[in-house]
Amino acid sequence: MNTAERLTRDFFVRDVLYVSPDLIGKTLALQSEDDLIRRFIITETEAYRGPEDKACHASKGRTARTDVMYQEGGKIYVYFVYGMYWMLNFVAGAKDNPQAALIRGIEGFNGPGKLTRAIGIDKSFYGEDLTSSKRIWVEDTGFNPEFKTGPRIGINYAGDPWKDKPWRYYIEL
C-alpha cells in the first residue's frame, strides 16, 4: 500500500478548517528542471478563513496580493513579509470564498520562512495550480498521523475572537 496519489481539486475545494488539518502528513513534492523530485512531509499548517477572520489577509478585501485567494481551492498563494521571507499558502474553498492554509512546517524545516527558503519558493509560484503544475503538487501516501492543535502564531493584532481560534495544526516528527 505505497501508492502515492496527487491531491485533486476536490481536496482543496472544501472549507479550510477541513483542508488544513487534512494536509498534515501529506507529502509536498517539488520537481526541478533537471527532473529531480524532492518530497517533504507536511508537519504544520494554519487556517485563514474568509473576510470575517481578521487575521486573514482577505479581511481587508480583494487586492492585487489577495486576489488568488478568491479563486477556487488548489491554487498557491505566496506573499513576502518582513522584508525577508516568502510565505507559502494553499488556497482552499470555493471560488469567491477567500481561504488559505499556511504551510508552517515540513519535515526537516520548522518555520514558514525557513522552509520556503530551503525549497526555493518565491513570487513565481503565485497562482500556480497544485492540481496541474509540473513543478509542485501534494501527494497522499496514506499517512494520517495524530496531530495537535493550538492558536495561530503571530496574529495577536487580529484581536478577539480570532487570535485565539485553535486553527494551527501540527505534529512533531
Next chain:
DNA sequence: TCAGTGATTAGG
C-alpha cells in the same frame, strides 16, 4: 526582548 528588511496598502 528586539532589530533587520522591503513589499504592500491606505491615505493625501
Next chain:
DNA sequence: CTAATCACTGAG
C-alpha cells in the same frame, strides 16, 4: 508621494 504595517527569524 508618504508612512504604517507585517501569517518571521535569530541573536542576546
